[in-house]
Amino acid sequence: xxxxxxxxxxxxxxxxxxxxxxxxxxxxxxxxxxxxxxxxxxxxxxxxxxxxxxxxxxxxxxxxxxxxxxxxxxxxxxxxxxxxxxxxxxxxxxxxxxxxxxxxxxxxxxxxxxxxxxxxxxxxxxxxxxxxxxxxxxxxxxxxxxxxxxxxxxxxxxxxxxxxxxxxxxxxxxxxxxxxxxxxxxxxxxxxxxxxxxxxxxxxxxxxxxxxxxxxxxxxxxxxxxxxxxxxxxxxxxxxxxxxxxxxxxxxxxxxxxxxxxxxxxxxxxxxxxxxxxxxxxxxxxxxxxxxxxxxxxxxxxxxxxxxxxxxxxxxxxxxxxxxxxxxxxxxxxxxxxxxxxxxxxxxxxxxxxxxxxxxxxxxxxxxxxxxxxxxxxxxxxxxxxxxxxxxxxxxxxxxxxxxxxxxxxxxxxxxxxxxxxxxxxxxxxxxxxxxxxxxxxxxxxxxxxxxxxxxxxxxxxxxxxxxxxxxxxxxxxxxxxxxxxxxxxxxxxxxxxxxxxxxxxxxxxxxxxxxxxxxxxxxxxxxxxxxxxxxxxxxxxxxxxxxxxxxxxxxxxxxxxxxxxxxxxxxxxxxxxxxxxxxxxxxxxxxxxxxxxxxxxxxxxxxxxxxxxxxxxxxxxxxxxxxxxxxxxxxxxxxxxxxxxxxxxxxxxxxxxxxxxxxxxxxxxxxx
Numbered sequence: 001x002x003x004x005x006x007x008x009x010x011x012x013x014x015x016x017x018x019x020x021x022x023x024x025x026x027x028x029x030x031x032x033x034x035x036x037x038x039x040x041x042x043x044x045x046x047x048x049x050x051x052x053x054x055x056x057x058x059x060x061x062x063x064x065x066x067x068x069x070x071x072x073x074x075x076x077x078x079x080x081x082x083x084x085x086x087x088x089x090x091x092x093x094x095x096x097x098x099x100x101x102x103x104x105x106x107x108x109x110x111x112x113x114x115x116x117x118x119x120x121x122x123x124x125x126x127x128x129x130x131x132x133x134x135x136x137x138x139x140x141x142x143x144x145x146x147x148x149x150x151x152x153x154x155x156x157x158x159x160x161x162x163x164x165x166x167x168x169x170x171x172x173x174x175x176x177x178x179x180x181x182x183x184x185x186x187x188x189x190x191x192x193x194x195x196x197x198x199x200x201x202x203x204x205x206x207x208x209x210x211x212x213x214x215x216x217x218x219x220x221x222x223x224x225x226x227x228x229x230x231x232x233x234x235x236x237x238x239x240x241x242x243x244x245x246x247x248x249x250x251x252x253x254x255x256x257x258x259x260x261x262x263x264x265x266x267x268x269x270x271x272x273x274x275x276x277x278x279x280x281x282x283x284x285x286x287x288x289x290x291x292x293x294x295x296x297x298x299x300x301x302x303x304x305x306x307x308x309x310x311x312x313x314x315x316x317x318x319x320x321x322x323x324x325x326x327x328x329x330x331x332x333x334x335x336x337x338x339x340x341x342x343x344x345x346x347x348x349x350x351x352x353x354x355x356x357x358x359x360x361x362x363x364x365x366x367x368x369x370x371x372x373x374x375x376x377x378x379x380x381x382x383x384x385x386x387x388x389x390x391x392x393x394x395x396x397x398x399x400x401x402x403x404x405x406x407x408x409x410x411x412x413x414x415x416x417x418x419x420x421x422x423x424x425x426x427x428x429x430x431x432x433x434x435x436x437x438x439x440x441x442x443x444x445x446x447x448x449x450x451x452x453x454x455x456x457x458x459x460x461x462x463x464x465x466x467x468x469x470x471x472x473x474x475x476x477x478x479x480x481x482x483x484x485x486x487x488x489x490x491x492x493x494x495x496x497x498x499x500x501x502x503x504x505x506x507x508x509x510x511x512x513x514x515x516x517x518x519x520x521x522x523x524x525x526x527x528x529x530x531x532x533x534x535x536x537x538x539x540x541x542x543x544x545x546x547x548x549x550x551x552x553x554x555x556x557x558x559x560x561x562x563x564x565x566x567x568x569x570x571x572x573x574x575x576x577x578x579x580x581x582x583x584x585x586x587x588x589x590x591x592x593x594x595x596x597x598x599x600x601x602x603x604x605x606x607x608x609x610x611x612x613x614x615x616x617x618x619x620x621x622x623x624x625x626x627x628x629x630x631x632x633x634x635x636x637x638x639x640x641x642x643x644x645x646x647x648x649x650x651x652x653x654x655x656x657x658x659x660x661x662x663x664x665x666x667x668x669x670x671x672x673x
Contacts, residue, residue, distance in 0.1 A: 003062075004050055004064070005047070009492060011044055013492065015040065017039060018039070020034070021033070023093075027484070030091050032064070075344060095289055104119050105132035106118075106130070114183075114189065117154075131200075149235070149236060152177060152180045154180070154182060154192070166625075204330065251279040255335070258308075259373055260338050262300065262378075264300075267291060270288055271289060272284070272377050272378075272380040272384060276373075289304075309355065312332055312355060334358070334361070335363065336352075338362060399442035401566050419439045419574060420436055420513070422517065422578060423578040424518075425579075432454040432458075433451065433585050434451070436451075452469050470530065510538050512539070513541065514541070515574055516541075517545075517575050523541065609636045
């Protein structure tokens with residue numbers, strides 16, 4: 001543990017301007033980012049009375065090895081820079097808002113030639129309009145099912161769509177008029193895109209407009225005695241009203257607001273938000289946050305606003321259409337209702353107003369309908385925290401017990417904060433690959449996962465492959481360590497040019513334990529690789545599949561853990577994750593090799609274009625089913641080359657069909673023509 005006095009900058013060196021500061025650990029990783037109106041006052045508060053700091057802040061300043069700062073022109077600039085760095089570096093001591101579950105959205109893929117409406121989760125993608133989030137996926141599906149009567153956009157997967165195109169027969173939804181069937185040409189590309197855009201406008205708050213237009217059309221049809229059309233429009237209006245009424249009316253029609261509330265204990269807080277657009281609740285979302293001990297309500301709300309709406313700011317890119325920009329900016333409401341005003345709420349309002357393009361206000365609601373709705377949001381936050389604590393208690397206890405038990409059984413001197421596991425995957429010695437997965441505090445850290453391709457003599461057997469992988473990984477670690485020692489990091493001001501330098505490579509810090517998938521031969525190979533590099537403070541263990549025993553280097557007998565042992569369960573989980581990751585990489589590499597060989601007969605197709613095709617389609621099935629327009633989307637592929645590729649695969653398919661089918665007489669073994 002570092003001594004803060006060793007890296008404390010002289011007080012006179014720190015400017016009194018507003019700015020942003022970063023604490024780094026001994027490996028150069030950024031572990032905390034903060035902002036200040038007066039950098040000197042703020043930084044001195046970390047060093048003046050270290051013993052009086054809250055436990056987490058105390059741990060942070062003792063983990064750090066240097067502190068650096070960047071001066072900015074105003075508090076608004078410091079707000080923007082702080083958010084950028086927190087998003088980029090994800091410092092471990094900053095407040096991190098983790099979604100308490102994966103929320104589904106209704107997504108319309110407007111970027112596609114034939115847009116598709118579907119339920120989507122996870123990270124948002126460019127060119128896709130999202131509506132929600134919803135608390136339940138079934139609510140989206142029921143809403144979408146009702147809307148397909150009026151907006152029959154396609155909802156099928158790419159595979160189903162391509163099969164329908166080839167067979168010239170639509171799927172069931174096409175027959176029951178819940179899909180316009182663009183796959184068989186029942187609707188033009190332009191008209192189908194307009195359908196998708198109308199669906200997006202309806203979901204974005206244009207329901208009243210659509211219902212009013214259809215009502216006028218229904219009355220006109222009835223006046224002209226076209227009762228069949230009037231009846232159809234009547235049913236369409238009923239479907240839209242059914243979908244629209246799912247969103248409860250809670251406030252006046254003109255109100256666009258997000259309402260935040262949270263419930264907390266000494267360690268964590270559960271945050272809930274209701275998204276209200278046009279007076280109706282359009283979505284709900286929740287986060288769980290691990291608190292810094294000295295974080296008050298106002299600071300918590302400030303960090304929350306930065307994260308939630310910073311995502312919107314980051315999604316706005318140069319080149320977006322006016323319609324896309326309007327939708328993205330609409331995600332920031334006119335009003336944000338919070339339980340406590342952040343100290344710099346005026347700067348936050350200026351920041352949000354600049355993103356939205358119109359005035360945004362942050363307020364605390366004291367009375368009226370908004371205050372009543374805030375009570376509902378608070379109730380949701382209380383239930384979310386209670387549920388999270390009940391789940392977390394069992395999980396945290398189990399993880400801690402398994403790590404301690406594993407450390408004791410292997411007789412290791414240090415706690416197992418970081419575990420790396422390696423696995424080799426191949427098919428009869430071909431396409432040999434390896435995986436490295438990382439677990440920190442008993443949980444997978446997928447951002448640190450790595451893949452290795454193994455060639456040459458190292459691919460002759462599993463032990464040689466294991467030696468090669470371990471040697472390569474820790475050789476890189478020693479190189480990074482040597483570079484870091486040559487250029488030691490000191491505290492001080494950082495220029496604007498250095499402010500966005502990259503984090504240290506992921507190999508820059510070692511694990512406490514290396515786990516290999518295999519028995520004594522693999523363990524000895526990994527241990528030999530470490531010994532040849534002169535590394536003595538990293539320990540190795542192997543888990544053999546036959547009896548799930550643990551092997552240590554140069555030991556004649558394995559360590560046998562009880563079948564019900566939490567430590568055994570943890571190490572099995574680590575091994576299985578490494579195996580899954582290796583198999584996934586191996587299949588991808590093997591598939592790309594097969595795809596590459598399938599393109600050998602295409603005249604004029606060079607290595608660069610071949611690689612572009614492989615990266616774009618990823619599988620033989622997708623490439624052979626690709627249309628000329630889809631091939632033209634690949635960089636470097638023109639109309640002439642696209643036609644050559646299609647002709648090549650058509651020739652292959654016709655050759656396969658020309659081969660006569662054969663059978664075998666099971667009695668005589670004779671081949672039957």
